[in-house]
Amino acid sequence: MSDTCAENGLRSVETAKQMLIDSIIPITEAKTIPLGEACGKVLAEPVLAALDLPPCDNSAMDGYALCGDFERYTVIGKSLAGHPFTGSLEPGQATRITTGAAVPSGADRVQMQENCTFDGDQLSQSRAAVPGENIRRRGEDVHTGQSLIPVGSKIKVPHIALLAAAGVAEVTVLRPIKAALLSIGDELKPIGTPASELGDGDIYDSNRIALKAALEQLDVEILDLGCWPDEPGKIREAFAHARDNADFVLTSGGVSVGEADYTKTVLQELGEIGFWKLAIKPGKPFAFGKLPKEKGETLFFGLPGNPVSAIVTLYQLVIPALDKLSGTADDQRQPPLQTRARLLNGIRKKPGRTDFQRGFTYCDNDGIQVVETRGVQGSHILSGFAQANCFVVLPREGGDCETGDWVTVEPFNAPLR
Secondary structure: OOOOOOOOOOEOHHHHHHHHHHOOOOOOOEEEEEHHHOOOOEEOOOOEOOOOEOOOOEEOOOEEEEOOOOOEEEEEEEEEOOEOOOOEOOOOEEEEEOOOOEOOEOOOEEEEHHHEEEEOOEEEEOOOOOOOOOEEOOOOOEOOOOEOOOOOOEOOHHHHHHHHHOOOOEEEEEOOEEEEEEEEOOOEEOOOOOHHHOOOOOEEOHHHHHHHHHHHOOOEEEEEEEEEOOOHHHHHHHHHHHHHHOOEEEEEOOOOOOOOOHHHHHHHHHOEEEEEEEOEEOOOEEEEEEEEOOOOEEEEEEEOOOHHHHHHHHHHHHHHHHHHHOOOOHHHOOOOOOEEEEEOOOEOOOOOOEEEEEEEEEEOOOOOEEEEEOOOOOOOOOHHHHHOOEEEEEOOOOOOEOOOOEEEEEEOOOOOO
16 A cells, blocks of 8 residues: 555555654664563573473373273372372272372273272273373473573563573673653643642643653653753753653654644754654644664654544554664564444544544444543544543544444553553
């Protein structure tokens, strides 16, 4: 599909996202940390299993380990988890065995206890066990020295479980990326300022608080630089400090094309910043670039000022770029989950921009996935966003949708869920 949109000069969401990802060089600094602290970190070096998993043949059931195929077996002992039977079974012999316990030498099958009956120490089966039944073989999951997860993986809970079971106590991971977060504008007032003290046109600095909350759910170290006035010297000071102390700078507002303000002027003095017009709704103005410094460069993301637009562009554009910056390997980055749902209300839409409407999706009483939009869909309306659990993704060249149409929904993932 061409990147040219019905609204002339707009860059598609897909193209913008790929341009961001392609232009980013991942961090490489690493450190070794205890395994228990590794969830959410990106693996920097291979991790190898210190032992086989399972470490020995063991039972998958509570029951009896049997040697050979006989009508009756003589029970001569027991094998418990952590307390194995130390002898060896001869044909026609059996031991009591619990789940996870080592299979005794000589045993070739395990019969679950529900299929066993007894006459003194003599065991009979209601159904004969076959060779290998209910035995977990040594190393069938992992072999000693095996590489456990790919370098560049973001470590998740199942990874932690695997690494711990394989005897891995420490892992080498990439350091967290560092964000500098700031707001600029004389109209912005700190949260906590009494409403009675707000002047005409003043607003609370809500975007920075929301963006900080989103980044805190990711593996990001945050330098919160607060709110700065519309003064060129102060703005230059703020961006220079952010550049020198972070991997990326994130701000909102002041990036509209044609908007006369000091922010754009200072950014262009400090680095190479592109002011994009995107085929996205809510949104459109977006800034991206690089601020050179003594060692390397700092990325800059300038989000729209409207609060819903800021959060949507963070979610759709910035977070995928941060995945690349954090060192997550190309083949380990997962696109947002999308599914289809039946629309419960009509939606008016003009072709030209990909629309991320805020909706609520669920399964109805017939087991059908349905979705309805929540609240007024203006870029300044937060109440509907707060009630939503997904985006209703409407293609940029699509038009109106009617009740009963099937549409694409993108359930919220971190940091919106």
